[in-house]
Amino acid sequence: xxxxxxxxxxxxxVSAVLRTIRAVALIFDIITFPIHLIIQRPWxxxxxxRRIKAKIIETTSDxxxxxxxxxxxxxxxxxxxxxxxTMESMLRAAAARWQEQPCLGTRAVLSEEDEPQPNGRVFKxxxxxxxxxxxxxxxxxxARQFGAGLRALGCAPRANVVMFAETRAEWMLAAHGCFTQxxxxxxxxxxxxxxxxxxxxxxxxxxxxxxTHELLPKFKKILAKTPRVDTIIFMExxxxxxxxxGFKEGINIVGYKEVLEMGKTxxxxxxxxxxxxxxxIMYTSGSTGVPKGVILSHRNMVATLKAFADAMxxxxxxxxxxxxxxxxVFELLAESLCIIGGVPIGYSTPLTMLDTSSKIxxxxxGDATILKPTCITxxxxxxxxxxxxxxxxxxxxxxxxxxxFKWAYAYKQAWQRRGYDTPVLxxxxxxxVRLLLGGRVRLMISGxxxxxPDTHTQVRxxxxxxxxxxxxxxxxxxxxxxxxxxDRSTGRVGAPTTGTDIKLVNWEEGNYRVENKPYPQGEVVxxxxxxxxxxxxxxxxxxxxxxxxxxxxxxxxxxxxxxHHDGCIKIIDRKKDLVKLQAGEYVSLGKxxxxxxxxxxxxxxxxxGDSSKTYTVALLVPNPRHLAELAARAGLPAMPxxxxxxxxxxxxxxxRELADHARxxxxxxxxxxxxxxxxxxxxSPDMGLVTAAFKIKRKDIQERYKEDIKRMYAS
Numbered sequence: 001x002x003x004x005x006x007x008x009x010x011x012x013x014v015s016a017v018l019r020t021i022r023a024v025a026l027i028f029d030i031i032t033f034p035i036h037l038i039i040q041r042p043w044x045x046x047x048x049x050r051r052i053k054a055k056i057i058e059t060t061s062d063x064x065x066x067x068x069x070x071x072x073x074x075x076x077x078x079x080x081x082x083x084x085x086t087m088e089s090m091l092r093a094a095a096a097r098w099q100e101q102p103c104l105g106t107r108a109v110l111s112e113e114d115e116p117q118p119n120g121r122v123f124k125x126x127x128x129x130x131x132x133x134x135x136x137x138x139x140x141x142x143a144r145q146f147g148a149g150l151r152a153l154g155c156a157p158r159a160n161v162v163m164f165a166e167t168r169a170e171w172m173l174a175a176h177g178c179f180t181q182x183x184x185x186x187x188x189x190x191x192x193x194x195x196x197x198x199x200x201x202x203x204x205x206x207x208x209x210x211x212t213h214e215l216l217p218k219f220k221k222i223l224a225k226t227p228r229v230d231t232i233i234f235m236e237x238x239x240x241x242x243x244x245x246g247f248k249e250g251i252n253i254v255g256y257k258e259v260l261e262m263g264k265t266x267x268x269x270x271x272x273x274x275x276x277x278x279x280x281i282m283y284t285s286g287s288t289g290v291p292k293g294v295i296l297s298h299r300n301m302v303a304t305l306k307a308f309a310d311a312m313x314x315x316x317x318x319x320x321x322x323x324x325x326x327x328x329v330f331e332l333l334a335e336s337l338c339i340i341g342g343v344p345i346g347y348s349t350p351l352t353m354l355d356t357s358s359k360i361x362x363x364x365x366g367d368a369t370i371l372k373p374t375c376i377t378x379x380x381x382x383x384x385x386x387x388x389x390x391x392x393x394x395x396x397x398x399x400x401x402x403x404x405f406k407w408a409y410a411y412k413q414a415w416q417r418r419g420y421d422t423p424v425l426x427x428x429x430x431x432x433v434r435l436l437l438g439g440r441v442r443l444m445i446s447g448x449x450x451x452x453p454d455t456h457t458q459v460r461x462x463x464x465x466x467x468x469x470x471x472x473x474x475x476x477x478x479x480x481x482x483x484x485x486x487d488r489s490t491g492r493v494g495a496p497t498t499g500t501d502i503k504l505v506n507w508e509e510g511n512y513r514v515e516n517k518p519y520p521q522g523e524v525v526x527x528x529x530x531x532x533x534x535x536x537x538x539x540x541x542x543x544x545x546x547x548x549x550x551x552x553x554x555x556x557x558x559x560x561x562x563x564h565h566d567g568c569i570k571i572i573d574r575k576k577d578l579v580k581l582q583a584g585e586y587v588s589l590g591k592x593x594x595x596x597x598x599x600x601x602x603x604x605x606x607x608x609g610d611s612s613k614t615y616t617v618a619l620l621v622p623n624p625r626h627l628a629e630l631a632a633r634a635g636l637p638a639m640p641x642x643x644x645x646x647x648x649x650x651x652x653x654x655x656r657e658l659a660d661h662a663r664x665x666x667x668x669x670x671x672x673x674x675x676x677x678x679x680x681x682x683x684s685p686d687m688g689l690v691t692a693a694f695k696i697k698r699k700d701i702q703e704r705y706k707e708d709i710k711r712m713y714a715s
Contacts, residue, residue: 011399013400014399014400014403017400017404018403018404018407021404021407022407025411028424036420040419040420040421042418042419042420043419044419045419045486045488046418046419048484048486049419049484049486049487049488049489050566051566052069052566052567053068053069053070053484053487053494053495053566053567053568054066054067054068054069054495054496054502054566054567054568055067055069055567057501058503059514062505062506062513062514063503063504063505063506063514063522063525064503064504064514064520064522064563065501065502065503065504065527066495066496066501066502066503066563066567067496067500067501067502068310068495068496068497068498068499068500068567069567070310070498071310072306072310072498073309073310073313075309075314075340075341076306076309076310076498079093079302079305079306079309079340080306084302084305084340085274085275085298085299085302086179086272086273086274086275086277086279086298086302087176087179087273087279087298087301087302087336088176088179088180088270088272088273088298089272090302090305090336090339090340091139091140091143091176091179091339092140093340094136094140094339094340094342095136095137095139095140097136097342098136098342099135099136099137100135100136100137101135101136101342101344102133102134102135102344103133103134103135103136103138103139103339103344103345104133104134104139104169104172104173104344104345104347105131105132105133105134105169105344105345105346105347105371106131106132106168106169106347107128107129107130107131107132107346107347107348107352107367107370107371108128108129108130108131108132108238109126109127109128109129109238109239110126110127110128110129111126111127111239112124112125112126112127112239113125113127113361115361115362123358124359125359125360125361125362125364126352126359126360126361126364127361127364128352128360128361128364128365128367128370130370131346131370131371133344134169136339139172139173139176139339142173142177142260143173143176143177143179143180144177144180144263144270145177145260145263145264146173146174146176146177146256146259146260146263147176147177147178147179147180147181147183147263147270148180148181148262148263148266148268148270149177149258149259149260149261149262149263149266150177150178150181150183150208150259150263151181151266151268152262152263152266152268153208153231153233153252153254153259153262154207154208154231155181155183155207155208156183157181157182157183157271158182158183158184158277158278159183159184159207160183160184160185160186160204160205160206160281161178161183161184161185161186161206161208161209161210162185162186162187162188162200162201162204162206162208162209162210163175163185163186163187163188163210163327164188164190164197164209164210164211164215165190165210165211165212165215165235165326166190166212166214166215166325166349167322167323167324167325167326167331167347167349168212168235168347169345169347170235170256171235171326172326172335172339172345174210174233174235174256175326175332177263179273179279179298180270180271180272181268181270181271182271182272182273182277184277184278184279184280184281185279185280185281186200186201186204186206186280186281186282186283186293187280187281187282187283187326187327187332188200188201188283188291188327189283189325189327189328190215190325190327191325192283192291193668194218194221194222194225195225196283196291197218197222198222198225198226199291200283200291200293201222201226201228201229202225202226202228203293203536203537204281204293204536205228206226206228206229207228207229207230207231208229208230208231208232208233209229209231209232209233210232210233210234210235210256211232211233211234211235212234212235212237213234213235213236213237213240213242214237216232216234216242216253217243219232219247220246220247220248223247223248223251224248229251230250230251230252231251231252231254232247232251232252232253232254233254233255233256233259234253234254234255234256235256236255236256236257242255273298274298275297275298275299275302276297276298276299277297277298278295278296278297278533279296279297279298279300279301280296280301280329280332281293281294281295281296281536282294282296282327282329282474283327284474284475284586292535292536292538292541293535293536293537293538294474294475294532294534294535294536295532295533295534295535295536296329296474296477296532296533297532297533299529300477300529300530300531300532300533301333301336301477302529303477303479303499303528303529303530304333304477304478304479304530305333305336305337305340306498306499307479307482307497307498307499307500307530308333308334308337308479308482308497309337309340309341310497310498311470311482311484311494311497311498312337312443312445312468312482312485313485314337314338314341314342314343315374315442317374318338318341318343318374318375319343319344319345319346319371319372319373319374319375319440320334320335320338320343320344320345320346320373320374320375320376320377321345321346321347321348321353321367321368321371321373321375321376321437321438322335322345322346322347322348322377323347323348323349323350323353324377324378324379324448328448328478328584329472329474329477329478330377330447330448330470330472330478331377332478333477333478333479334377334445335377338375343375346367346371346373348367348368348371349367350382352366352367353366353367353368354366354367354368354369354436354437355369355436368436368437368438369435369438370438371438372438372439372440373437373438373440373441374440374441374442374443375441375442375443375444375445376437376441376443376444376445377444377445377447378444378445378446379446379447379448379449379582379583379584380446380448380449380450380451380452380455380582380612381449381582381583381584381614383444383446383451383455383456383459383467384452384455384582386436386459386463387454387455387458387459390433390458390462391458394406404429405429408425408429408430409458409461409462411425412425412426412430412461413457413461416461416488417488426464430461430462430463430464433462433463434463434464434465437463441463441465442465442466443465443466443468443485444459444463444465444466444467444468445468445470446467446468446469446470447469447470447471447472447478448580448584449580449581449582449583449584449611449612450469450571450582450611450612451467451469451490451612452612453490453491456469456490456491457490466485468482468483468484468485468494469483469492469493469494470482470483470493470494471493471494471559471569471571472530473526473555473557474532475531475532475545475546475555475557476500476526476528476530476531476532476555476557477530477531477532479497479500479528479530480493480496480497480500480502480524480526480530480557481493481494481495481496481497481500481502481568481569482494482495482497483568487568489568491570492564492568492569492570493568493569493570493571494568494569495566495567495568495569496567497530499528499529499530500526500527500528500530501526501527501528501552502524502525502526502527502561502569503524503525503526503527503554504520504521504522504523504524504525504561504562504563504569505522505523505525506522506523507522507523507560507575510560510573510575510699512560512572512573516562519562519563519564519570520562520563521560521561521562521563521572522560522561523556523557523558523559523560523575524557524559524560524561524569524571525554525555525556525557526554526555526557527549527552527553527554527555528552528553529553531546531552531553531554531555532546532555534546544556558574558575558576559571559573559574559575560572560573560574560575574611577589577590577698579609579610579611579616580611581609581611581613581614581615581616581670582611582612582613582614583614583670585668585670587607587609587616587670587671589607589608589609589616589698591671592607592616592662592667592671592672592673593605593606593607593696595661595662595665595667596618596658596661596662596665598661598665599657599658599661600623600626601622601623601626601627601630601654601657601658602620602621602622602623602658603621603622603623603682604620604621604682604683604690604696605618605619605620605621606618606619606620606696606698606701606702607619607673608702608709610709610713613713614670615670615673615674615675616671616672616673616674617673617674617675617676617677617709617712617713618658618673618675618676618677619676619677619679619701619705619708619709620654620658620676620677620678620679621678621679621681621682621683622645622654622678622679624641627641627644627645627650627654627678628641628644630650630653630654630657631644631647631649631650631653633653634649634650634653636649636650636653641680642680644678645678645679645680646678650678651675651676651677651678654676654678655673655674655675655676658672658673658676659672675712675713675715676712677705677708677709677711677712679705683696683701688700689701689704
């Protein structure tokens, strides 16, 4: 009783303070409204947000095609004027224009020291210094030297080289060094397993691998599976000496700086590529689970550069913080746009980005505080972490501060919907949130997976910046659609970029048709110079996914979208059973199901993955006898089959069984369902949940159990 009594005066007091704040805000709004109306011109912002961004250029009985109405910007026209047709000519043009201006920045790590924690544990933390910068002239020179050094080591033009490294300045320099000698770069994610790495190396017949100090030890095992590899180049660590012993006999281990020295004394001239030459072979996950190489030509990459230039306005004083994997085409092209646009790129890692990051020593500032970036490329998973971090901080800030923040958030959201900014509130309330990323961020570009509307809104409001979502695939050089920075909607991925056509094609099986109301719907097919040459050494898959029509190259995405009146599209479904989770991992649902079906407890299974989540869930028909035996081993009392299927403890026991079986099958952790629904009914063709051949009908199963799927994700 006393606790309730204590809370009432506090709630009353908070309520009274909020009423006072609202009253003051109302008076302030009335007094300043005419000034804001004249200065901000909200009608103009609303008009720009709603304006037509793409038009329909062709309609048939089973398709509809849209094209951007935007005109090429000055940077796009300059690329044409400077005859930039390859990535090599792009860097030459950038160096000629920007010369001694800063281009690529790396932060100094002064030392790694033990830092005792309040709980008595000791963690190793970095003492960090300032950023040191390579100018455009430095970058151009170093790239040429590295390319010449590669040739001196025996690498031949148009012979593939693998890049298996984390994001850093030397990654970009090494890639451009390869471009100067017409050497295609095979990019492999640093997070892939040994089998996938070996597959990419062997399929592309690579003899030279470029890696880092941290990743080099992995090759003590991988080299046994890659007989052609004879040279490994590693990018040095700032503090530690790299151990070169313990590798397979005959392997030449060379430091990045040593390759530069070879290039400085070499008389080998550059071998400039043509637009049709391969620039990158980028490995991405396939529907069978085996990574597949996407062949990206210099023409593809320059086409995306031009499209991104038109979509992303660049301002004087812009700085990009680069930390996403450069092995992802989205980050590679975003950073390339900065290079040609004169925007310095300061490199960071998730371990050192913020003042509170895990490797930052107490009293040392994080990379964002030092760099003060204006632009950041990111993925929805990181955006969600920022959003949750804001929410958690507000919930711990006390009743008055929490209530005031919620009021300020709702106040700003209401005014922004009308087309107004809230400069006073931004400075008083949201400035602390902005300072987490240095205090100057004006643009966050999200790609790689769908961005949840709530996260989009919260980050845009609390960080006081534009948040732009885009859509693209490795097969389209990350290019397809980009949101207009002035578009205030959420849940959409924007209109086609310049030079790209988006075609929606009927998918009868899913009931998605271009004549659907209120919006045309269909599978997204992407056309333009950004569309890749195909899959490396996979002619059949290339024929299935790519086509040439009406003088354009097209790619069938497998994604389903609807077309809105202003030319923007919204992704609403996926035709293929390959799903990309929020963190960017691809999960082949069919492959996971095939492995898990070999578990004795599984009669049938349908795995579901939501692209806005970090894990999959499963709908599982259990074998009654095996389920009863598992329940007994788990200590559950005997109960009827239907009751056992509803028991949370039985679900958890099945999950553990699936996880153990998946580990034996070699599935990755992110592929294993994190929640399960035990279905009592056996799926049959009569129920419409499986075909006559007893193949699961994924969409029908998901529709039948949609409430259970919501429950699993909610829990």
